[in-house]
Amino acid sequence: MPFQTISVIGLGYIGLPTAAVFASRKKRVIGVDVNQKAVDTINRGEIHIVEPDLDMVVHAAVTEGYLRATTIPEAADAFLIAVPTPFKDGHEPDLDYIESASKAIAPVLKKGDLVILESTSPVGATEQMSAWLAEARPDLSFPQTHSEDSDVRIAHCPERVLPGHVLRELVQNDRVIGGMTPKCSAAAAALYKIFVEGECVITNARTAEMCKLTENSFRDVNIAFANELSIICDKLDINVWELIRLANRHPRVNILQPGPGVGGHCIAVDPWFIVSKTPEEARLIRTAREVNDSKPEWVLNKVKLAVAEFLQANPEKTAKDVTIACFGLAFKPDIDDLRESPALAITQQIAASHPGPVVAVEPNIEELPGKLTGKLNLTNIEAAQAEADVIVLLVDHKEFRTMSKTALSQKALVDTRGVIESC
Ligand code: SAJ
Numbered sequence: 432m433p434f435q436t437i438s439v440i441g442l443g444y445i446g447l448p449t450a451a452v453f454a455s456r457k458k459r460v461i462g463v464d465v466n467q468k469a470v471d472t473i474n475r476g477e478i479h480i481v482e483p484d485l486d487m488v489v490h491a492a493v494t495e496g497y498l499r500a501t502t503i504p505e506a507a508d509a510f511l512i513a514v515p516t517p518f519k520d521g522h523e524p525d526l527d528y529i530e531s532a533s534k535a536i537a538p539v540l541k542k543g544d545l546v547i548l549e550s551t552s553p554v555g556a557t558e559q560m561s562a563w564l565a566e567a568r569p570d571l572s573f574p575q576t577h578s579e580d581s582d583v584r585i586a587h588c589p590e591r592v593l594p595g596h597v598l599r600e601l602v603q604n605d606r607v608i609g610g611m612t613p614k615c616s617a618a619a620a621a622l623y624k625i626f627v628e629g630e631c632v633i634t635n636a637r638t639a640e641m642c643k644l645t646e647n648s649f650r651d652v653n654i655a656f657a658n659e660l661s662i663i664c665d666k667l668d669i670n671v672w673e674l675i676r677l678a679n680r681h682p683r684v685n686i687l688q689p690g691p692g693v694g695g696h697c698i699a700v701d702p703w704f705i706v707s708k709t710p711e712e713a714r715l716i717r718t719a720r721e722v723n724d725s726k727p728e729w730v731l732n733k734v735k736l737a738v739a740e741f742l743q744a745n746p747e748k749t750a751k752d753v754t755i756a757c758f759g760l761a762f763k764p765d766i767d768d769l770r771e772s773p774a775l776a777i778t779q780q781i782a783a784s785h786p787g788p789v790v791a792v793e794p795n796i797e798e799l800p801g802k803l804t805g806k807l808n809l810t811n812i813e814a815a816q817a818e819a820d821v822i823v824l825l826v827d828h829k830e831f832r833t834m835s836k837t838a839l840s841q842k843a844l845v846d847t848r849g850v851i852e853s854c
Contacts, residue, residue: 434545434622435459438507440532442469442500444480444696445549445590446513448597451485452626454492461507462500463535473500481767482597504536509545509622512536512560513590515696516550522703524553533560537567542582545618549590551643551697553704557587557636561611574611586610586619587636589643594695595766605629609639647701648716653687654698655719658726661689665733672849691825691847692726692773694762699723699771727773730823730847731780737821737843738785745820753787756810756819759826759848760793767795774825775803781823782807790815794830816842824850 435458439450442464454460464470472479476493478486492498504510514528529550536546546564548557558575564583565573571582587609592600606623608631610616620631634642657675664671675686693699702720706713738753762772769775782789783806790810791799799809810818812830816838824831827848839851846852 434508434625436461436507436509437622438463438504438510438536440464440504440510440512440536441514441528441550442466442473443513443515444482444594444597445592446511447473447478447480447489448482448485448592448601449511449513449549449590450498451488451492452598452601454495454497455488456625457497458625460492460498461505462498463502463504464500465502465531467502470500470502473498483595484598488598504539506539506541507544509547510536510540511547511549513549516552516556516704518700518703518707523707524556524704526552526556526559529556529560530563533563534567537564540564540568540571540583542571544582545584545586545615545622547585547619547622548587551589551647551701551704552587552640553644554637554640554708556640557585557609557611561585574615579612579614581612584610584612584615584618585636586615587639588619588623589639591643591646594768602626602628606631607634607639607642608632609634609636609642611636641705644701644705647698648705648719650687651693651698651702651723652715652719654690654693655722657687657689658692659722660686662726662729670852672852688849689847690726690773691730691777693723694770694772694774695768696771727777727780730773730777730825730845733845734777734781734821734823737823737845741820741843749786751786753785753820754818755781755785755787755789755821755823756815757781757789757791758812758815758822758824758831758850759828760791761795761826761828764827765795765829767793769793769796769800777823777825778807779803788818790818792831794828821845824848 437453437458438461439446440463442462450460450462469479476490478489512532514532517525519525548560561573561575574581574585606627608616608619616633623631661671678684702716706717757778760769760775778791790808792815821843824846827850831850
Protein backbone atom coordinates (compact mmCIF):
# COMPACT_ATOMS: atom_id res chain seq x y z
CA MET A 432 0.00 0.00 0.00
CA PRO A 433 1.34 3.48 -0.81
CA PHE A 434 2.21 6.06 1.84
CA GLN A 435 3.05 3.78 4.72
CA THR A 436 5.41 6.42 6.13
CA ILE A 437 4.78 10.15 5.88
CA SER A 438 7.27 12.81 6.91
CA VAL A 439 6.21 16.36 7.86
CA ILE A 440 8.99 18.96 7.82
CA GLY A 441 8.29 21.93 10.13
CA LEU A 442 6.19 21.14 13.22
CA GLY A 443 4.51 24.51 13.74
CA TYR A 444 0.93 25.71 13.54
CA ILE A 445 0.29 23.77 10.32
CA GLY A 446 2.84 20.95 10.29
CA LEU A 447 2.10 19.59 13.76
CA PRO A 448 -1.70 19.34 13.35
CA THR A 449 -1.20 17.80 9.88
CA ALA A 450 1.28 15.24 11.24
CA ALA A 451 -1.05 14.41 14.13
CA VAL A 452 -4.08 13.97 11.86
CA PHE A 453 -2.17 11.57 9.54
CA ALA A 454 -1.04 9.66 12.65
CA SER A 455 -4.64 9.53 13.91
CA ARG A 456 -5.44 7.66 10.65
CA LYS A 457 -2.85 5.07 11.71
CA LYS A 458 -0.10 6.19 9.33
CA ARG A 459 3.49 6.10 10.54
CA VAL A 460 4.50 9.77 10.73
CA ILE A 461 7.98 11.19 11.19
CA GLY A 462 7.88 14.84 12.19
CA VAL A 463 11.03 16.85 11.54
CA ASP A 464 11.91 20.20 13.09
CA VAL A 465 15.16 22.09 13.63
CA ASN A 466 13.98 23.09 17.11
CA GLN A 467 15.22 20.41 19.53
CA LYS A 468 12.95 21.71 22.29
CA ALA A 469 9.86 21.33 20.09
CA VAL A 470 10.99 17.83 19.09
CA ASP A 471 11.47 16.80 22.75
CA THR A 472 8.10 18.29 23.75
CA ILE A 473 6.28 16.38 20.99
CA ASN A 474 8.08 13.12 21.82
CA ARG A 475 6.78 13.50 25.40
CA GLY A 476 3.27 13.63 23.87
CA GLU A 477 2.95 17.36 24.58
CA ILE A 478 2.65 20.42 22.35
CA HIS A 479 4.50 23.74 22.08
CA ILE A 480 1.76 25.77 20.36
CA VAL A 481 -1.77 26.82 21.28
CA GLU A 482 -4.56 25.19 19.27
CA PRO A 483 -7.79 23.71 20.69
CA ASP A 484 -7.76 19.89 21.09
CA LEU A 485 -4.34 19.51 19.44
CA ASP A 486 -2.80 18.38 22.74
CA MET A 487 -5.12 15.35 22.90
CA VAL A 488 -4.55 14.32 19.29
CA VAL A 489 -0.75 14.64 19.59
CA HIS A 490 -0.72 12.80 22.92
CA ALA A 491 -2.70 9.89 21.47
CA ALA A 492 -0.56 9.81 18.28
CA VAL A 493 2.70 9.68 20.23
CA THR A 494 1.60 7.19 22.90
CA GLU A 495 0.14 4.84 20.29
CA GLY A 496 3.47 4.98 18.46
CA TYR A 497 2.28 6.52 15.17
CA LEU A 498 3.98 9.91 15.56
CA ARG A 499 7.63 10.50 16.34
CA ALA A 500 9.64 13.72 16.05
CA THR A 501 13.31 14.15 15.14
CA THR A 502 15.70 16.87 14.02
CA ILE A 503 17.20 14.74 11.23
CA PRO A 504 15.07 13.67 8.24
CA GLU A 505 14.57 9.96 7.62
CA ALA A 506 13.32 8.00 4.59
CA ALA A 507 9.56 8.19 3.95
CA ASP A 508 7.12 7.69 1.06
CA ALA A 509 5.81 11.27 1.16
CA PHE A 510 7.31 14.50 2.48
CA LEU A 511 5.21 17.55 3.37
CA ILE A 512 7.13 20.79 3.80
CA ALA A 513 5.34 23.19 6.15
CA VAL A 514 8.03 25.70 7.10
CA PRO A 515 7.54 29.49 7.42
CA THR A 516 7.86 31.81 4.40
CA PRO A 517 8.33 35.28 5.91
CA PHE A 518 9.45 38.33 3.94
CA LYS A 519 12.77 40.12 3.97
CA ASP A 520 13.49 43.85 3.73
CA GLY A 521 11.45 45.50 0.99
CA HIS A 522 8.71 42.85 1.41
CA GLU A 523 10.65 40.33 -0.71
CA PRO A 524 9.64 36.70 0.02
CA ASP A 525 12.24 34.79 2.00
CA LEU A 526 12.54 31.19 0.75
CA ASP A 527 15.49 30.30 2.98
CA TYR A 528 13.46 27.88 5.13
CA ILE A 529 12.14 26.05 2.05
CA GLU A 530 15.68 25.86 0.67
CA SER A 531 17.09 24.35 3.88
CA ALA A 532 14.16 21.95 4.23
CA SER A 533 14.69 20.77 0.62
CA LYS A 534 18.40 20.31 1.18
CA ALA A 535 17.72 18.43 4.43
CA ILE A 536 15.35 15.86 2.85
CA ALA A 537 17.30 15.46 -0.42
CA PRO A 538 19.73 12.80 0.91
CA VAL A 539 16.89 10.47 2.03
CA LEU A 540 14.73 10.82 -1.12
CA LYS A 541 14.20 7.69 -3.24
CA LYS A 542 12.50 6.76 -6.50
CA GLY A 543 8.68 6.90 -6.17
CA ASP A 544 8.62 9.50 -3.38
CA LEU A 545 6.21 12.43 -3.30
CA VAL A 546 7.29 15.89 -2.06
CA ILE A 547 4.61 18.46 -1.28
CA LEU A 548 5.18 22.12 -0.51
CA GLU A 549 2.45 23.32 1.87
CA SER A 550 4.05 26.62 2.92
CA THR A 551 2.37 29.72 1.49
CA SER A 552 4.70 30.65 -1.34
CA PRO A 553 5.22 33.12 -4.17
CA VAL A 554 4.40 31.82 -7.64
CA GLY A 555 7.31 29.69 -8.88
CA ALA A 556 8.44 28.48 -5.42
CA THR A 557 7.44 24.85 -6.07
CA GLU A 558 9.49 24.77 -9.30
CA GLN A 559 12.35 26.35 -7.35
CA MET A 560 12.06 23.69 -4.63
CA SER A 561 12.14 20.97 -7.28
CA ALA A 562 15.26 22.58 -8.78
CA TRP A 563 17.00 22.54 -5.37
CA LEU A 564 16.11 18.86 -4.93
CA ALA A 565 17.35 18.00 -8.45
CA GLU A 566 20.61 19.82 -7.82
CA ALA A 567 21.18 17.84 -4.61
CA ARG A 568 20.17 14.49 -6.19
CA PRO A 569 21.46 14.24 -9.80
CA ASP A 570 20.86 10.46 -9.58
CA LEU A 571 17.07 10.98 -9.42
CA SER A 572 14.80 12.54 -12.07
CA PHE A 573 12.30 15.34 -11.38
CA PRO A 574 9.20 16.67 -13.22
CA GLN A 575 10.88 19.79 -14.64
CA THR A 576 13.10 17.57 -16.81
CA HIS A 577 11.27 14.21 -16.99
CA SER A 578 7.63 15.30 -16.75
CA GLU A 579 5.32 12.30 -16.11
CA ASP A 580 8.28 9.85 -16.10
CA SER A 581 10.06 11.49 -13.17
CA ASP A 582 11.30 9.40 -10.23
CA VAL A 583 10.05 11.96 -7.70
CA ARG A 584 6.61 13.62 -7.78
CA ILE A 585 6.24 17.27 -6.73
CA ALA A 586 3.14 19.31 -5.82
CA HIS A 587 2.02 22.46 -4.06
CA CYS A 588 -0.97 22.07 -1.72
CA PRO A 589 -1.44 25.24 0.30
CA GLU A 590 -2.93 25.05 3.78
CA ARG A 591 -6.01 27.24 4.32
CA VAL A 592 -7.02 26.50 7.91
CA LEU A 593 -8.20 29.17 10.33
CA PRO A 594 -6.20 29.39 13.58
CA GLY A 595 -8.44 28.22 16.42
CA HIS A 596 -10.30 25.79 14.13
CA VAL A 597 -7.35 23.97 12.61
CA LEU A 598 -8.30 20.37 13.39
CA ARG A 599 -11.84 20.74 12.00
CA GLU A 600 -10.83 22.78 8.94
CA LEU A 601 -7.91 20.44 8.06
CA VAL A 602 -10.40 17.62 7.62
CA GLN A 603 -13.43 19.48 6.26
CA ASN A 604 -12.04 22.19 3.95
CA ASP A 605 -11.65 21.58 0.23
CA ARG A 606 -8.02 21.23 -0.74
CA VAL A 607 -6.33 22.78 -3.80
CA ILE A 608 -3.82 20.29 -5.22
CA GLY A 609 -1.30 21.72 -7.66
CA GLY A 610 0.97 19.06 -9.08
CA MET A 611 3.87 19.86 -11.41
CA THR A 612 2.29 17.21 -13.69
CA PRO A 613 -1.09 15.41 -13.63
CA LYS A 614 0.58 12.31 -12.09
CA CYS A 615 2.04 14.50 -9.33
CA SER A 616 -1.46 15.90 -8.65
CA ALA A 617 -2.99 12.41 -8.55
CA ALA A 618 -0.35 11.22 -6.05
CA ALA A 619 -0.88 14.26 -3.82
CA ALA A 620 -4.68 13.89 -3.95
CA ALA A 621 -4.34 10.23 -2.90
CA LEU A 622 -2.22 11.32 0.07
CA TYR A 623 -4.66 14.00 1.29
CA LYS A 624 -7.62 11.67 0.84
CA ILE A 625 -6.24 9.77 3.85
CA PHE A 626 -7.93 12.40 6.06
CA VAL A 627 -9.52 15.17 3.93
CA GLU A 628 -13.30 14.91 3.79
CA GLY A 629 -13.61 18.04 1.61
CA GLU A 630 -12.99 17.88 -2.12
CA CYS A 631 -9.41 17.63 -3.44
CA VAL A 632 -9.52 19.95 -6.45
CA ILE A 633 -6.74 19.48 -8.97
CA THR A 634 -4.84 22.23 -10.77
CA ASN A 635 -1.19 23.00 -11.56
CA ALA A 636 1.46 24.16 -9.07
CA ARG A 637 1.56 27.83 -10.13
CA THR A 638 -2.23 28.20 -9.95
CA ALA A 639 -2.27 26.54 -6.53
CA GLU A 640 0.40 28.98 -5.30
CA MET A 641 -1.53 31.95 -6.67
CA CYS A 642 -4.81 30.61 -5.29
CA LYS A 643 -3.63 30.79 -1.69
CA LEU A 644 -2.19 34.28 -2.19
CA THR A 645 -5.42 35.36 -3.89
CA GLU A 646 -7.62 34.19 -1.01
CA ASN A 647 -5.68 36.17 1.57
CA SER A 648 -5.30 39.22 -0.70
CA PHE A 649 -9.05 39.19 -1.33
CA ARG A 650 -9.62 39.39 2.41
CA ASP A 651 -6.94 42.07 2.85
CA VAL A 652 -8.42 44.27 0.11
CA ASN A 653 -11.89 43.91 1.64
CA ILE A 654 -10.64 44.77 5.14
CA ALA A 655 -8.78 47.77 3.66
CA PHE A 656 -12.07 48.95 2.16
CA ALA A 657 -13.70 48.79 5.61
CA ASN A 658 -10.71 50.51 7.24
CA GLU A 659 -10.72 53.30 4.66
CA LEU A 660 -14.47 53.76 5.15
CA SER A 661 -13.93 54.13 8.91
CA ILE A 662 -11.43 56.96 8.33
CA ILE A 663 -13.73 58.69 5.82
CA CYS A 664 -16.72 58.37 8.15
CA ASP A 665 -14.75 59.75 11.08
CA LYS A 666 -14.04 62.85 9.04
CA LEU A 667 -17.65 63.17 7.89
CA ASP A 668 -19.07 62.52 11.39
CA ILE A 669 -20.91 59.34 10.36
CA ASN A 670 -21.09 56.16 12.49
CA VAL A 671 -19.26 53.67 10.24
CA TRP A 672 -20.78 50.60 11.93
CA GLU A 673 -24.31 51.83 11.35
CA LEU A 674 -23.34 52.72 7.78
CA ILE A 675 -21.94 49.22 7.09
CA ARG A 676 -25.00 47.56 8.65
CA LEU A 677 -27.24 49.59 6.37
CA ALA A 678 -25.17 49.07 3.21
CA ASN A 679 -24.99 45.32 3.90
CA ARG A 680 -28.78 45.14 3.62
CA HIS A 681 -28.22 45.40 -0.14
CA PRO A 682 -28.37 41.83 -1.48
CA ARG A 683 -25.01 42.09 -3.26
CA VAL A 684 -23.03 44.13 -0.69
CA ASN A 685 -21.07 42.47 2.13
CA ILE A 686 -18.60 44.89 3.71
CA LEU A 687 -16.21 43.56 6.38
CA GLN A 688 -15.51 45.25 9.72
CA PRO A 689 -12.97 48.02 10.34
CA GLY A 690 -10.38 47.50 13.04
CA PRO A 691 -7.04 48.84 14.31
CA GLY A 692 -5.15 47.20 11.41
CA VAL A 693 -4.59 43.70 10.06
CA GLY A 694 -2.62 41.20 12.13
CA GLY A 695 -1.67 37.55 12.04
CA HIS A 696 0.94 35.76 10.02
CA CYS A 697 -0.86 35.40 6.70
CA ILE A 698 -3.11 38.21 5.53
CA ALA A 699 -0.57 40.95 6.27
CA VAL A 700 2.18 38.97 4.50
CA ASP A 701 0.80 37.01 1.54
CA PRO A 702 -0.34 39.96 -0.63
CA TRP A 703 3.28 41.15 -0.71
CA PHE A 704 4.19 37.86 -2.49
CA ILE A 705 1.97 38.96 -5.37
CA VAL A 706 3.29 42.53 -5.29
CA SER A 707 6.92 41.36 -5.34
CA LYS A 708 6.38 39.30 -8.52
CA THR A 709 4.24 41.87 -10.36
CA PRO A 710 4.95 45.30 -8.80
CA GLU A 711 3.62 47.30 -11.77
CA GLU A 712 0.36 45.40 -12.03
CA ALA A 713 -0.57 44.76 -8.39
CA ARG A 714 -1.66 48.33 -7.65
CA LEU A 715 -4.85 47.68 -5.69
CA ILE A 716 -3.28 44.84 -3.69
CA ARG A 717 -0.32 47.04 -2.70
CA THR A 718 -2.57 49.97 -1.76
CA ALA A 719 -4.74 47.71 0.41
CA ARG A 720 -1.63 46.63 2.31
CA GLU A 721 -0.62 50.27 2.76
CA VAL A 722 -4.10 51.27 3.97
CA ASN A 723 -4.19 48.43 6.51
CA ASP A 724 -0.60 48.98 7.66
CA SER A 725 -1.25 52.68 8.26
CA LYS A 726 -4.33 52.13 10.43
CA PRO A 727 -2.42 51.73 13.76
CA GLU A 728 -0.87 55.19 13.26
CA TRP A 729 -4.33 56.65 12.70
CA VAL A 730 -5.57 54.99 15.92
CA LEU A 731 -2.60 56.40 17.87
CA ASN A 732 -3.53 59.89 16.68
CA LYS A 733 -7.11 59.33 17.83
CA VAL A 734 -5.78 58.35 21.27
CA LYS A 735 -3.67 61.52 21.44
CA LEU A 736 -6.75 63.58 20.52
CA ALA A 737 -8.84 61.78 23.17
CA VAL A 738 -6.22 62.59 25.83
CA ALA A 739 -6.11 66.24 24.70
CA GLU A 740 -9.92 66.48 24.84
CA PHE A 741 -9.95 64.91 28.30
CA LEU A 742 -7.41 67.47 29.51
CA GLN A 743 -9.42 70.31 28.03
CA ALA A 744 -12.47 69.13 29.97
CA ASN A 745 -10.38 68.62 33.13
CA PRO A 746 -8.01 71.64 33.18
CA GLU A 747 -6.79 70.86 36.73
CA LYS A 748 -5.09 67.69 35.39
CA THR A 749 -1.92 67.10 33.35
CA ALA A 750 -1.17 64.18 30.97
CA LYS A 751 0.62 62.43 33.86
CA ASP A 752 -2.72 62.14 35.69
CA VAL A 753 -4.49 60.52 32.73
CA THR A 754 -4.87 56.73 32.88
CA ILE A 755 -5.29 54.95 29.52
CA ALA A 756 -6.76 51.42 29.41
CA CYS A 757 -6.23 49.33 26.27
CA PHE A 758 -8.86 46.60 25.82
CA GLY A 759 -7.49 43.63 23.87
CA LEU A 760 -3.97 42.68 22.78
CA ALA A 761 -4.55 39.62 20.55
CA PHE A 762 -4.53 39.86 16.76
CA LYS A 763 -8.21 38.98 16.51
CA PRO A 764 -11.18 38.18 18.78
CA ASP A 765 -11.33 35.27 21.21
CA ILE A 766 -7.81 33.91 20.75
CA ASP A 767 -4.64 34.29 22.84
CA ASP A 768 -2.25 34.84 19.93
CA LEU A 769 -0.36 38.13 20.34
CA ARG A 770 2.03 37.68 17.43
CA GLU A 771 1.87 40.32 14.66
CA SER A 772 -0.99 41.98 16.52
CA PRO A 773 -1.82 45.63 15.71
CA ALA A 774 -3.58 45.86 19.11
CA LEU A 775 -0.35 44.87 20.84
CA ALA A 776 1.75 47.28 18.74
CA ILE A 777 -0.63 50.17 19.49
CA THR A 778 -0.64 49.37 23.24
CA GLN A 779 3.17 49.20 23.29
CA GLN A 780 3.43 52.58 21.59
CA ILE A 781 0.93 54.15 23.99
CA ALA A 782 2.86 52.71 26.95
CA ALA A 783 6.12 54.07 25.51
CA SER A 784 4.87 57.60 24.79
CA HIS A 785 2.13 58.40 27.32
CA PRO A 786 3.50 60.03 30.51
CA GLY A 787 0.65 58.69 32.72
CA PRO A 788 -0.36 55.13 33.72
CA VAL A 789 -1.28 52.61 30.99
CA VAL A 790 -3.15 49.36 31.73
CA ALA A 791 -4.12 46.53 29.40
CA VAL A 792 -6.98 44.03 29.55
CA GLU A 793 -6.56 40.72 27.70
CA PRO A 794 -8.92 38.03 29.04
CA ASN A 795 -7.18 35.28 27.03
CA ILE A 796 -3.76 35.51 28.70
CA GLU A 797 -2.59 35.07 32.30
CA GLU A 798 0.42 37.36 32.13
CA LEU A 799 2.08 39.82 29.78
CA PRO A 800 4.99 38.55 27.69
CA GLY A 801 8.33 39.48 29.34
CA LYS A 802 9.22 42.31 26.94
CA LEU A 803 5.97 44.12 27.82
CA THR A 804 6.26 44.23 31.56
CA GLY A 805 7.53 47.49 32.99
CA LYS A 806 5.26 50.39 32.43
CA LEU A 807 2.29 48.34 31.24
CA ASN A 808 0.08 46.48 33.74
CA LEU A 809 -2.33 43.67 32.94
CA THR A 810 -5.63 44.05 34.75
CA ASN A 811 -9.27 42.91 34.55
CA ILE A 812 -12.25 44.59 32.91
CA GLU A 813 -13.79 46.00 36.11
CA ALA A 814 -10.52 47.44 37.44
CA ALA A 815 -9.65 48.98 34.06
CA GLN A 816 -13.11 50.52 33.75
CA ALA A 817 -12.79 52.00 37.23
CA GLU A 818 -9.24 53.37 36.80
CA ALA A 819 -9.30 54.60 33.21
CA ASP A 820 -9.89 58.11 31.96
CA VAL A 821 -9.41 57.09 28.32
CA ILE A 822 -10.47 53.66 27.03
CA VAL A 823 -9.03 52.29 23.78
CA LEU A 824 -11.00 49.30 22.48
CA LEU A 825 -8.72 47.29 20.20
CA VAL A 826 -10.19 43.76 19.98
CA ASP A 827 -13.86 42.70 20.06
CA HIS A 828 -13.40 39.77 22.47
CA LYS A 829 -16.71 38.31 23.67
CA GLU A 830 -16.02 39.56 27.23
CA PHE A 831 -15.90 43.15 25.93
CA ARG A 832 -19.04 42.84 23.82
CA THR A 833 -21.07 42.02 26.92
CA MET A 834 -19.57 44.55 29.35
CA SER A 835 -21.68 47.31 30.86
CA LYS A 836 -21.96 50.22 28.43
CA THR A 837 -23.11 52.66 31.11
CA ALA A 838 -19.81 52.34 33.01
CA LEU A 839 -18.04 53.37 29.80
CA SER A 840 -20.26 56.31 28.92
CA GLN A 841 -18.37 58.56 31.39
CA LYS A 842 -15.01 57.86 29.72
CA ALA A 843 -13.22 59.26 26.71
CA LEU A 844 -13.43 56.40 24.20
CA VAL A 845 -11.52 55.30 21.10
CA ASP A 846 -13.51 52.33 19.80
CA THR A 847 -11.62 50.76 16.88
CA ARG A 848 -13.93 47.72 16.68
CA GLY A 849 -17.37 49.24 17.14
CA VAL A 850 -17.89 47.33 20.40
CA ILE A 851 -19.63 50.32 21.98
CA GLU A 852 -20.20 52.63 19.06
CA SER A 853 -22.04 50.09 16.92
CA CYS A 854 -24.78 49.66 19.55
N1 SAJ B 1 -9.98 41.56 10.37
C1 SAJ B 1 -10.58 42.81 10.38
N2 SAJ B 1 -11.86 42.92 9.91
C2 SAJ B 1 -12.56 41.85 9.46
C3 SAJ B 1 -11.94 40.56 9.43
C4 SAJ B 1 -10.63 40.46 9.90
O1 SAJ B 1 -9.98 43.82 10.79
O2 SAJ B 1 -13.73 42.02 9.09
C5 SAJ B 1 -8.58 41.42 10.87
C6 SAJ B 1 -8.49 40.53 12.12
O3 SAJ B 1 -8.82 41.26 13.27
C7 SAJ B 1 -7.03 40.10 12.07
C8 SAJ B 1 -6.76 40.00 10.57
O4 SAJ B 1 -7.80 40.72 9.93
O5 SAJ B 1 -6.20 41.09 12.62
C9 SAJ B 1 -6.73 38.57 10.03
O6 SAJ B 1 -7.76 37.78 10.60
P1 SAJ B 1 -8.62 36.74 9.74
O7 SAJ B 1 -9.61 36.10 10.65
O8 SAJ B 1 -9.17 37.42 8.55
O9 SAJ B 1 -7.56 35.67 9.18
P2 SAJ B 1 -6.37 34.75 9.79
O10 SAJ B 1 -5.08 35.46 9.58
O11 SAJ B 1 -6.66 34.24 11.15
O12 SAJ B 1 -6.47 33.47 8.79
C10 SAJ B 1 -6.43 33.68 7.37
C11 SAJ B 1 -7.60 32.90 6.73
N3 SAJ B 1 -7.75 33.32 5.34
C12 SAJ B 1 -8.93 33.75 4.84
O13 SAJ B 1 -9.94 33.84 5.53
C13 SAJ B 1 -8.97 34.09 3.39
C14 SAJ B 1 -7.33 31.39 6.83
O14 SAJ B 1 -8.34 30.66 6.14
C15 SAJ B 1 -5.95 31.07 6.25
O15 SAJ B 1 -5.66 29.67 6.33
C16 SAJ B 1 -4.91 31.82 7.05
O16 SAJ B 1 -5.18 33.23 6.88
C17 SAJ B 1 -3.54 31.43 6.51
O17 SAJ B 1 -2.88 30.59 7.15
O18 SAJ B 1 -3.18 31.89 5.42
